[in-house]
Amino acid sequence: MPALSNNSTEKGPFVSLLADLPGGGKAFMGILLAATLYIIIGNVWIPADSFFHVPTYMVSLLGKYVCYALLALSVDLIWGYCGILSLGHGAFFALGGYAMGMYLMRQIGDRGVYGNPDLPDFMVFLNWQELPWYWFGFDSFIFAALMVMLVPGLLAFVFGWFAFRSRVTGVYFSIITQAMTYALLLAFFRNDMGFGGNNGLTDFKDILGFDLRADGTKIGLFCGSVIALLVGYLVCVYITQSKFGRVLIAIRDAESRARFTGYRVEFYKLTVFVISAVLAGIAGAFYVPQVGIINPSEFSPANSIEIVIWVAVGGRGTLWGAVLGAVLINWGKSYFTGALPDAWLYMLGGLFVFSTLVLPKGIVGTVPLWAEKIKRRIALKSSAADTGVK
Amino acid sequence: MRTHTLIASVLLCFLAICTRPTPVSADSAGELVSGIAQKSFSKKAAAVEKLASSGNENAALILNALMQGNLYRVKTDSTRVVLVLSEEGSLKISDPVTGAEFPSLTKSDLKKIRINNKVRSAIKAGLGRLDxxxxxxxxxxxxxxxxxxxxxxxxxxxxxxxxxxxxxxxxxxxxxxxxxxxxxxxxxxxxxxxxxxxxxxxxxxxxxxxxxxxxxxxxxxxxxxGSAEIAKAVEKALASVDRQLATYGMVENLFQGLSLGSVLLLAAIGLAITFGVMGVINMAHGEMVMIGAYTTYVIQETCRLYMPGVLDYSLIVAIPLAFLVSGLFGILLERSVIRFLYGRPLETLLATWGISLILQQFVRTIFGPTNKEVSTPSWLSGAWEITSGLSVTYNRLAIIVFALLVLFFLMLVLKKTLFGLQMRAVTQNRMMARSMGVRSASVDALTFGLGSGVAGMAGVALSQIDNVSPNLGQAYIIDSFMVVVFGGVGNLWGTLVGAGSLGIVNKFLEPYSGAVLAKILVLVAIILFIQKRPRGLFALKGRSVEG
Amino acid sequence: MFKLTKYLGKLSAATMVAAGVLGMSAPAATAADDVIKVGVLHSLSGTMAISETTLKDSVLMLVDDLNKKGGLLGKKVEAVVVDPASNWPLFAEKARELIEVEKVDVVFGCWTSVSRKSVLPVFEELNSMLFYPVQYEGEESSRNVFYTGAAPNQQAIPAVEYLMSEDGGSVERWVLAGTDYVYPRTTNKILEAFLKSKGVKDEDIMINYTPFGHSDWQTIVSDIKKFGSAGKKTAVVSTINGDANVPFYKELGNQGINASDIPVVAFSVGEEELAGLDTKPLVGHLAAWNYFMSVETAENAAFIEKWKAFIGDEKRVTNDPMEATYIGFNMWVQAVKQAGTTNVDAVRQAMYGQEVKNLTGGVAVMNTNHHLSKPVLIGEIQEDGMIETVWNTDGLVKGDAWSNYIPESAKLTADWTYPFVCGGCEKPMF
Incomplete structure (x- = not known):
């Protein structure tokens, strides 16, 4: 894997970071900001019958992709830069989502079908007499927002603490992360857990007093997701550009040597793993109000594998490649499940095989290589032509 | 064949009459039979009982016909019962008692006499006493x-x-x-x-x-x-039977654990080769199992159509064929995709995940999305009653034996054949093996084919206890990975012990915690266990480990 | 200066990318006026494809048939099929796409409770119409959904009543086994209350939940066997979800539990599920539905013939959710004809009291609580994989949105006409 072309100062503050963004970074941020701006203008000010109008449906959809992009970014941070392949990152995403979902559930208040002001519908239904202790505090947005980061972070800390200390690496780590998300999937399926079982949390009404169905709220959530993505991106850039990030790359490329050089590998791994889990949790929190449901299937191992595939297709070890991969594949999924409902799995499966065989470094990693090759060939040809003339 | 048993039971009927101490009042046979045509099932059941105990010589024949749904009643005359048999394409409608035929009636004049569980039990009891x-x-x-x-x-x-x-x-x-x-x-x-x-x-x-x-x-x-005294005796007897059953329950539980373990072993054993030995994170492993199950289905259907006589043995034919079909798919997969990815195990994960999606949709396109029926051959149905109260089902027993046989032969191939030697050589040190003249490319292809073929054989066994559907493979893939990792990658003994212990632990937890919690606990146990032994139960030692 | 133009260049490139993304889906929005669009929202891949693909094909067949008869309101009817891939958030997304982008006039779709819950807010927000064709747990009545499958009182309670009767074997002891999700939970809750109201004691009821796709039934089946040997006639009421049924029944057969010893009555097992099974050991186990393929009526015979011809397979079977789709589709067609428009509000008004001939004889009537009145059939599994009726209700049974056996919901009324105009209120709104 190529290390990032790295010519920035290491201890520069966040502002100087912006100036020192690596190669594609500035373009990426520019494109993201411009697209966001256009989407807002296109939705609010351009009339609905115009070709350039952006329907609200599209805004929510794009908001979903942005959340996926942040999730992909979090996976890329640990996989692309530290070589930790987590096949259970969907679990952190889902936990963040559940924390937000619990807040949204509490906001419903007595507007549920049974009109119980204290308990969500599914608890009334299962004869629960009072709110279980772990639901306390979720009335408050601040508390919920804290939990969105704390719960996935804590799980990642505990899990990582054990795993990294006992030097569980490579495939073994991947498989036990898969076991973790699978165990959580089964646990959240249980109705006795108090998280709504298979139906999960749904039928949300409003967030911070804003009606979730209103166009304005949707645009707000979209903007929030974009900001989260941008901040997440900058955090990742900051980490990977710092000395800390260099150590991560060293661990990725030769873990034993890094350890022998005197670095406490497990400390680095644990830190980046927790940061990544928190980012995934935030992505989940923005995801839930936009799609309107959180249910245990988000924990399914297949989902987590898919996240890894987004990163691989976009380009592992290039931050905005992960974003590109997530958006492209999900957009393709949305489009082809409508356009080719019977054959889209062939397309998706084929894409994965194709991209591993032909684009081993992902789109972002491979296309510049090709471009360079072509450039060199042209240069060669022209120089050959030059010499020919002479 | 059926007529034979019919004749036999008619004969036996006579015997039954002879042994009866008191002759039963002779209702006319017609009256007895017309009772069966009543609408209420309770009355029908009563009529059946009456008929069975009447000593009528046709009772067994009539009851069998009723059981098989061959008795009809005439729509215009609800008391008239007729027997409908299809003989070589044409229907023969006759009186069940006298055997006289009614050429004037057609099927549209008739309504089938329905039976339910109550009537069915009555018929069984009635036929039983004749037997x-x-x-x-x-x-x-x-x-x-x-x-x-x-x-x-x-x-x-x-x-x-x-x-x-x-x-x-x-x-x-x-x-x-x-x-x-x-x-x-x-x-x-x-x-x-x-x-x-x-x-x-x-x-x-x-x-x-x-x-x-x-x-x-x-x-x-x-x-x-003396009812009080008898009640006390009954209570004592109950307690004793309960104790006996509790002991049997333990044995049964152990058997169930072994059975679950053998299913896990079968599902994982192919993966122990493709993943454990070759290092390919083979996400399409489950689909190889599925292909094996569908091969079984195709063979059974072919038998049903062309050779119904050997239908019972189609499963045995399916074992080598499933091995071949899945093995060929595996070789195709290795040659077309995986060989480009050696040394990059994580990328094999992505490619094989893509392949698994394609294979699922492929099967869905060809066979349709619905479940397919693979019937259980008669020699595998039912249970073997060791003593009264303790029985094990034949198909579970067969799967345990089958899993062990597969493991045994696989060991034999690995340890005793030239191919096995080459395979181990290539996986341990490719360069050295090649320099000794081993054609590593074909060994790779065959090894992957072997792993996939074994997965196909697992599919034959799983078709006996699970759905044959495009999702079959997905259900087993995670469990298979857990077993291989728990047992220790690259070690078949580890896979055996891993599968067995996971199965037994799961089954012993289940009665206390319920099925879901048992599974969660087992998963957590695996996670914790890996912390203790990061490379599984039977870890490979040596330099290759760090690679 | 140079930098600025470069930046502007990038900006316009970005805009073009954004427009491109949007453009891909924009052309579909221009719907032709001479077409009536019908959305089909059933999973064609993933775990639910097994059941739902059949319903997609059913809708396509019904649309095909309608077009052959000259269409609707003089227009051609077009089915828009999408694949929500058994992914619940994707259900919501696809529903929105069907309504907002494809501009469909009505949607037929969903199978699982969670998929319905996921799309519900979308249909309510955009005021569109969904026909939901599967038996379900009740406790819901949305203005925008018509429920053409059975509510618990149209399936579970009659089945239990039958088993309690003399004909059914006078069952006194009950195992309620289900998959752990909302439909079995609700049904079992209702049944428990019902059984207790009939004097069944606590120790004679065993409740057991298993996860989705549960495949190792050894322990549970032997538990059932033990529970059944207490000297009282025992039956199992199974709300086990489709996929897990095959291994469940296989285990029952192998452990030698006959229907005459411990009958199992299932609410999620129909002809389609049985097609994947060797039914010889299962003869006599029961199923409760509103439709069986074996029912002999002229309508049913015609429907089966049409279905086999459409799908091109002589062995394909029909089942209850297909009939529910058939009834829903025909009711919608009639309502559109009556209203003279596909406008959702007008069609909704026209739906109330709409009658369609059942495939099993008699008529189904749409009530103002958006549930159907239908006959209830109880049948026993036969050797050939068919289910034959052994008992049926004399008249129609009205589907209850809110069960009377759950205290919180017993006080709620669903009635979308004056004076209630509400899916679940204690008092009239007007």
Whole structure:
């Protein structure tokens, strides 16, 4: 894997970071900001019958992709830069989502079908007499927002603490992360857990007093997701550009040597793993109000594998490649499940095989290589032509 | 074949009449049969009972016809029952009693006489009592069981007489139990009843427990001679049977654990080769299992169409064929995709995940999305009753044996053949192996083919206990990975021990925690175990580990 | 200066990318006026494809048939099929796409409770119409959904009543086994209350939940066997979800539990599920539905013939959710004809009291609580994989949105006409 072309100062503050963004970074941020701006203008000010109008449906959809992009970014941070392949990152995403979902559930208040002001519908239904202790505090947005980061972070800390200390690496780590998300999937399926079982949390009404169905709220959530993505991106850039990030790359490329050089590998791994889990949790929190449901299937191992595939297709070890991969594949999924409902799995499966065989470094990693090759060939040809003339 | 049994049962009918001590009042046969045409199932069941005990020579024939849905009633005359048999494409409509044919009736004039569980039980009991004197001891055995279940008190004298004549030990004890059950429930004499309780207690088993509980309920309200004493005896017997059943329960639980373990072993063993030995994170492994299951389906359907005689043995034919088909798919996969990805295990994950999506959709396109029926051959159906109250199902037993056989042969291939030697050489040190003249490319292809083929054979076994659907593979892939990782990558013994212990632990937890929690606990245990032994139960040692 | 133009260049490139993304889906929005669009929202891949693909094909067949008869309101009817891939958030997304982008006039779709819950807010927000064709747990009545499958009182309670009757075997002891999700939970809750109201004691009821796709039934089946040997006639009421049924029944057969010993009555097992099974060991186990393929009526015979011809397979079977789709589709067609428009509000008004001939004889009537009145059939599994009726209700049974056996919901009324105009209120709104 190529290390990032790295010519920035290491201890520069966040502002100087912006100036020192690596190669594609500035373009990426520019494109993201411009697209966001256009989407807002296109939705609010351009009339609905115009070709350039952006329907609200599209805004929510794009908001979903942005959340996926942040999730992909979090996976890329640990996989692309530290070589930790987590096949259970969907679990952190889902936990963040559940924390937000619990807040949204509490906001419903007595507007549920049974009109119980204290308990969500599914608890009334299962004869629960009072709110279980772990639901306390979720009335408050601040508390919920804290939990969105704390719960996935804590799980990642505990899990990582054990795993990294006992030097569980490579495939073994991947498989036990898969076991973790699978165990959580089964646990959240249980109705006795108090998280709504298979139906999960749904039928949300409003967030911070804003009606979730209103166009304005949707645009707000979209903007929030974009900001989260941008901040997440900058955090990742900051980490990977710092000395800390260099150590991560060293661990990725030769873990034993890094350890022998005197670095406490497990400390680095644990830190980046927790940061990544928190980012995934935030992505989940923005995801839930936009799609309107959180249910245990988000924990399914297949989902987590898919996240890894987004990163691989976009380009592992290039931050905005992960974003590109997530958006492209999900957009393709949305489009082809409508356009080719019977054959889209062939397309998706084929894409994965194709991209591993032909684009081993992902789109972002491979296309510049090709471009360079072509450039060199042209240069060669022209120089050959030059010499020919002479 | 069917006519033979019919004739036999008609003959036996006569025998049954001979053994009956008192002749039954002779309702005319027609009247008896028309009772079957009544609408209420309870009345139908009563009519069946009456017919069975009437001693009518056609009773067995009529009851069998009713069971098989060949009796119809005429729409215009609801008391007229006719027998409809299809012979070589044409329908033969006749009177079940006299055998006279009615050429004027067509099927549209008729309505099928429906039966339900109640009627079905009555027929079984009725046919059972006709079978009590059958030449075949197995038939007598099931007849005794039918009488035991029906609890018909009128059978007591017949049974007692038969018991004294019976020679076969097995049948004799079955008769004894049946007699005891009738004596206990319906008897009046205290001594006989107490003796009956004793007999039952010695017999033991699930059904006896049911009967004893029933007796206990009955005795609680009964006010006959010595009912309190009998009730006490029953209670004691119940406790003893319960103890016996609890012991059997442990054995059964162990067997179930082994059975689950063998299923896990079968599902994982192919992966132990493709993943464990070759290092390919083969997400399409489950689909290889699925292809094996679909091969079984295709072969069974082909047999059904062309050679219905050997249908029962199609499963055996399917084993090598599933191995071949899945193996070929595996080789194709290795040659077209995986060989470009050696040394990049994580990328094999992505490519094989893509392939698994394609294969699932491929099967869905060809066979449709619905489940396919793979029937269980008769030699695998049912259960083997070790003693009364302890039985193991044949198909589970067969899967355990099959899994062990597969493992054994795989070991043999790895340890004793040239191919196995080359395979181990290539996986341990490719460069060195190549320099010794091993053609590593073809060894790779064959190894992957072997792993996939073994997965295909697992598919044959899984078709016996699970859905044959495009999602079959997905259900097993995670468990398979857990088993291989838990056991230790690259070690077949580890896979065996891993599968066995996970299965048994799961089954021992299940009664206490429920199925879901048991599974969660096992997963957590695996996670914790990996912390203790990061490379599984049987870790490979040496330099290759760090690679 | 140079930098600025470069930046502007990038900005316009970005805009073009954004427009491109949007453009891909924009052309579909221009719907032709001479077409009536019908959305089909059933999973064609993933775990639910097994059941739902059949319903997609059913809708396509019904649309095909309608077009052959000259269409609707003089227009051609077009089915728009999408694949929500058994992914619940994707259900919501696809529903929105069907309504907002494809501009469909009505949607037929969903199978699982969670998929319905996921799309519900979308249909309510955009005021569109969904026909939901599967038996379900009740406790819901949305203005925008018509429920053409059975509510618990149209399936579970009659089945239990039958088993309690003399004909059914006078069952006194009950195992309620289900998959752990909302439909079995609700049904079992209702059944428990019902059984207790009939004097069944606590110790005679065993409740057991298993996860989705549960495949190892050894322990549970032997538990059932033990529970059934207590001297009282025992039956199993199974709300086990489609996929897990095959291994469940296989285990039952192998452990030798006959229908005459311990009958199992299932609410999620129909002809389609049985087609994947060797039914010889299962003869006599029961199923409760509103439709069986074996029912002999002229309508049913015609429907089966049409279905086999459409799908091109002589062995394909029909099942209850297909009939529910058939009834829903025909009711919608009639309502559109009556209203003279596909406008959702007008069609909704026209739906109330709409009658369609059942495939099993008699008529189904749409009530103002958006549930159907239908006959209830109880059948026993036969050797050939068919289910034959052994008992049926005399008249129609009205589907209850809110069960009377759950205290919180017993006080709620669903009635979308004056004076209630509400899916679940204690008092009239007007």
């Amino acid at each position: 009590l004197t059958h030449i075949d001891p197995d038939r007598r055995l099931s007849a005794a069981a039918a009488v035991f279940k029906s609890g018909d008190p009128t059978m007591l004298p017949v049974l007692e007489e038969l018991l004294s004549k019976e020679q076969d030990e097995h049948v004799k004890s079955a008769f004894k139990i049946a007699v005891a059950s009738l004596q206990l429930i319906n008897g009046q004499d205290k001594k006989i009843r107490l003796k009956a309780v004793e007999t039952l207690q010695d017999a033991g088993g699930q059904e006896v427990k049911g009967l004893l509980s029933k007796a206990a309920l009955q005795l609680a309200t009964e006010k006959s001679e």
